[in-house]
Amino acid sequence: MSEQAQQKQQQHRLMAAIRQYGGDVADIPFWEGCEQGVFLLHRCNACGRHYWPASRCVEHGDHDMQWVEASGRGEVYTYTVMHRAYTPDKKDKVPFVIAVVQLREGPFYHSNIVDSAHDEVAIGMAVQVVMTPHESGLTIPQFRPADD
Numbered sequence: 001m002s003e004q005a006q007q008k009q010q011q012h013r014l015m016a017a018i019r020q021y022g023g024d025v026a027d028i029p030f031w032e033g034c035e036q037g038v039f040l041l042h043r044c045n046a047c048g049r050h051y052w053p054a055s056r057c058v059e060h061g062d063h064d065m066q067w068v069e070a071s072g073r074g075e076v077y078t079y080t081v082m083h084r085a086y087t088p089d090k091k092d093k094v095p096f097v098i099a100v101v102q103l104r105e106g107p108f109y110h111s112n113i114v115d116s117a118h119d120e121v122a123i124g125m126a127v128q129v130v131m132t133p134h135e136s137g138l139t140i141p142q143f144r145p146a147d148d
């Protein structure tokens, strides 16, 4: 198979997974990054402001937007502990933590806090990204307590 055909097949697979996960195909480069263990944000090169998901800059529109590698660091802005499994697939996962992480670059990212007891999660806790395989076929960013 040619490299171009392989790329096309890879994009097709990702698009199907993104739709299943409930994401937007405008974020394909982001999900490709996750598969490679790289956390990307969409940056306006005119002012340096970072965005997630893929966006137009509020000041400069979309003429100079680029996916760039980000720190993968941030802090817990707010969170909730889920004690009840509202869907059968969560039965073995409760309790788990859903959080809004404010990334170091500015944007907010909704995800889970992992590798931490649910009662040790706190607002302001420093976290770092950890890439996790998801049943949709995507690799998704979750966050765990930061090493330092």
Ligand SMILES: [Zn+2]
Pocket (backbone or CB within 6 Å): 044, 045, 046, 047, 048, 049, 057, 058, 059, 060, 061
């Ligand atoms: Zn801008």
